[in-house]
Amino acid sequence: MESYIGKIKEISERLLNDGTVECVVGFRKGTVALTNEPCMITKASDVQDLVWDENCRLNLANYLTGRKEKIAVIAKGCDSRNIVNHIIENKISREQLVIIGVPCKGMVDKNNPEVLQANCATCLHRNPVIYDELCADLVEEQKEVDRYEDVRKIEAMETQDKWAFFEDLLTGCTRCYACKNACPLCYCPTCFVDESQPQWIGKGTDPIDIRTYHFLRAYHCAGRCTDCGACEAACPQNIKMRHFTKKLEKDCNELYGWEAGLTVDQRPPLDSFKVDDPDKFIM
Amino acid sequence: MKVIKIDKNIWAGGIDSLRSGYRLFGPVMQGDAHEYKELTSDETPDMAYTNTRLSPKSVVFPQSEPMFTYSLDENNPEHHILKDAPKDYSPRAVIGMRPCDAKALSLVRMNFDTEEYRDPFWMNSYDATTFVGLACDSPCETCFCTSAGCGPYHEEGFDVLLSDCGDAYEAKALTEKGEKLLAAAGWTAEGDASVFEPKKAEAEAKIVCKVESSNLRGKNSLDLYDAPFWKELSFACINCGTCTYACPTCWCFDIQDENKGTEGVRMRNWDSCMTSLFTLHGSGHNPRDQKHQRFRQRFMHKLKYFVDKYDKGLMCVGCGRCVQQCPANIDIRTICNKMNGYEAAS
Ligand code: SF4
Ligand code: SF4
Ligand code: SF4
Ligand code: SF4
Ligand code: SF4
Numbered sequence: 001m002e003s004y005i006g007k008i009k010e011i012s013e014r015l016l017n018d019g020t021v022e023c024v025v026g027f028r029k030g031t032v033a034l035t036n037e038p039c040m041i042t043k044a045s046d047v048q049d050l051v052w053d054e055n056c057r058l059n060l061a062n063y064l065t066g067r068k069e070k071i072a073v074i075a076k077g078c079d080s081r082n083i084v085n086h087i088i089e090n091k092i093s094r095e096q097l098v099i100i101g102v103p104c105k106g107m108v109d110k111n112n113p114e115v116l117q118a119n120c121a122t123c124l125h126r127n128p129v130i131y132d133e134l135c136a137d138l139v140e141e142q143k144e145v146d147r148y149e150d151v152r153k154i155e156a157m158e159t160q161d162k163w164a165f166f167e168d169l170l171t172g173c174t175r176c177y178a179c180k181n182a183c184p185l186c187y188c189p190t191c192f193v194d195e196s197q198p199q200w201i202g203k204g205t206d207p208i209d210i211r212t213y214h215f216l217r218a219y220h221c222a223g224r225c226t227d228c229g230a231c232e233a234a235c236p237q238n239i240k241m242r243h244f245t246k247k248l249e250k251d252c253n254e255l256y257g258w259e260a261g262l263t264v265d266q267r268p269p270l271d272s273f274k275v276d277d278p279d280k281f282i283m
Numbered sequence: 284m285k286v287i288k289i290d291k292n293i294w295a296g297g298i299d300s301l302r303s304g305y306r307l308f309g310p311v312m313q314g315d316a317h318e319y320k321e322l323t324s325d326e327t328p329d330m331a332y333t334n335t336r337l338s339p340k341s342v343v344f345p346q347s348e349p350m351f352t353y354s355l356d357e358n359n360p361e362h363h364i365l366k367d368a369p370k371d372y373s374p375r376a377v378i379g380m381r382p383c384d385a386k387a388l389s390l391v392r393m394n395f396d397t398e399e400y401r402d403p404f405w406m407n408s409y410d411a412t413t414f415v416g417l418a419c420d421s422p423c424e425t426c427f428c429t430s431a432g433c434g435p436y437h438e439e440g441f442d443v444l445l446s447d448c449g450d451a452y453e454a455k456a457l458t459e460k461g462e463k464l465l466a467a468a469g470w471t472a473e474g475d476a477s478v479f480e481p482k483k484a485e486a487e488a489k490i491v492c493k494v495e496s497s498n499l500r501g502k503n504s505l506d507l508y509d510a511p512f513w514k515e516l517s518f519a520c521i522n523c524g525t526c527t528y529a530c531p532t533c534w535c536f537d538i539q540d541e542n543k544g545t546e547g548v549r550m551r552n553w554d555s556c557m558t559s560l561f562t563l564h565g566s567g568h569n570p571r572d573q574k575h576q577r578f579r580q581r582f583m584h585k586l587k588y589f590v591d592k593y594d595k596g597l598m599c600v601g602c603g604r605c606v607q608q609c610p611a612n613i614d615i616r617t618i619c620n621k622m623n624g625y626e627a628a629s
Contacts, residue, residue, distance in 0.1 A: 030612040031606070031612060031614040031616070031617060032425060032606060032607060032612065032614070035612045036612065037519045037611060037612035037613075038518065038519040038611060039518060039519060040515075040518050058519075058610065058611065062521070063518070063519075111315075171313075171314065172313065172314055172318075174337070174346065174524065174528050175524070176523050176524035176525045176528050176555075177523050177524060177558075178521065178523035178524070178525050178610050181521035181522055181523045182521050182523075182610055194558075194560050202539070202541045202550075203537065203539050203550075203552050204346070204347030204539070204541070204550050204552045205346050205347040205552075206347070233610065234521070234523070234525075234610035234611075235610075236336065236525045236529065236608040236610070237314075237316075237336070238314070238315055238316075
């Protein structure tokens, strides 16, 4: 994907020079191996700083929330789907954006660059779903990937084993909140974890509070999560919290035939009501 | 100072001898990384580690620590009276700690042990602990300790410093506490003090990453505060707790009451100036409600306010944890150099 950068710079420079946008949101080269840093370029002469490779893991939709200026944003498939979410949820307007689409070939795992990041390995939307410019020809989408093999494995577990699995999964979580802060969906001005009146959960390292944080956050992402993997990529403790959001993604798919962030023309199932909505899961 | 030689074949036996007199803490593999933890009776510290993901500050300053207990039950004659939470301040020892982390605790002590205030929880834990260091012969590439007033053989904050010499450790006893621990372990063979200097020079030479900080003391705080680069530098930051929780020198905490029915515990939990809640006032006003303000606080505290207040160098020991773990690649080395080189327009 390194070959994309020439075109990305060319488009960015043009958009800045002709005044179409005030800034470009992209990545610049990181200071440590296998990392790049999200950046905002405001001068055409600075587009030389932009990079694109397999280490652009963070989701740039996260950097658009509530901004007021006209922005060009470099968007791989999942970023573009979170941009769709942002537009639907009024976090940014379509008119403010020039989306420079990146036909993505997958990010590599931050701990093992020999393999694709877990979510990228099963991604079905590598091409941006919404864009104004493209930095390369569209890529072929992956077929015959089993997106939910891991979820089914957990679903099939006995209750006790499931409990043990989740307990083990969350061991080491320090509640640094890098996962939610890296997530474009988590934009609430005050997260429920920080509310004090009422205080929904304790703020320490009690395992019950850690679990409650993860379960509730996952539910807040139901029908919205694009499985972009930014949460896992951000976690300093390498916790695989996508196990929670993926289960909900699968449920939304099976119950409502819904995949998040594919179109701005349809309201998501969890913020709209239909008389024939399935309700078997309501106890 | 006394130097003792500990043959590696008597190392584990010595550790076992220590267990009756000390609660032992050390680096062990936890999942996919080394972390400090209290050792169970069948665990020995893994001395082959490079560094731990979280610093050992938790040994004296746990992430969540009960301070007091209380009852809200008005039938209880002592309701609403804070009682000391049960504590164990019996002797403990950290085995195999890195020099940067020990220096970091000495820096933190300046804040918890002042003429006016003495934090009893931190100080009681600190005083109860014997710190046994392990010099760094193969530093990581993100380490910049030698530019942060520290180094791979730095002795500050240790009671004993070990140097790995192949089949044996050479152990330098630096305090009485340290001598006591060596004796309790049954390590008595006379060692060779001359190994330390050359090994120190060799290890220091391996630290190629340098950071410039010599101008910071002389800078005007307000100039740095008003410098034009904070918004740009902080753009990528997601304001998480990763850097401050991993940092051995970050000391901030938040106090919370947690009740169950009518019984409650007053806790303190690590806090982070990177979060907006950190400075939120009861009135609703927040003096640092923007990302770049919080970001600026972290770097100004470590690299300027602390430097000015104590005149003891940076509040950073160059351990590199924040550099390695920041999800957005915010790099304190870059920021320190930038602050150090900044000249305000007159
Ligand atoms: S990023 Fe990781 S350690 Fe931090 S809160 Fe999320 S799961 Fe826990
Ligand atoms: S929950 Fe994780 S995978 Fe889902 S949108 Fe947020 S960052 Fe991406
Ligand atoms: S500097 Fe990095 S680790 Fe620290 S708060 Fe910002 S994103 Fe998180
Ligand atoms: S600021 Fe970063 S490098 Fe410095 S002591 Fe803290 S974690 Fe280590
Ligand atoms: S950098 Fe921030 S969290 Fe760390 S000690 Fe300073 S104010 Fe506290």
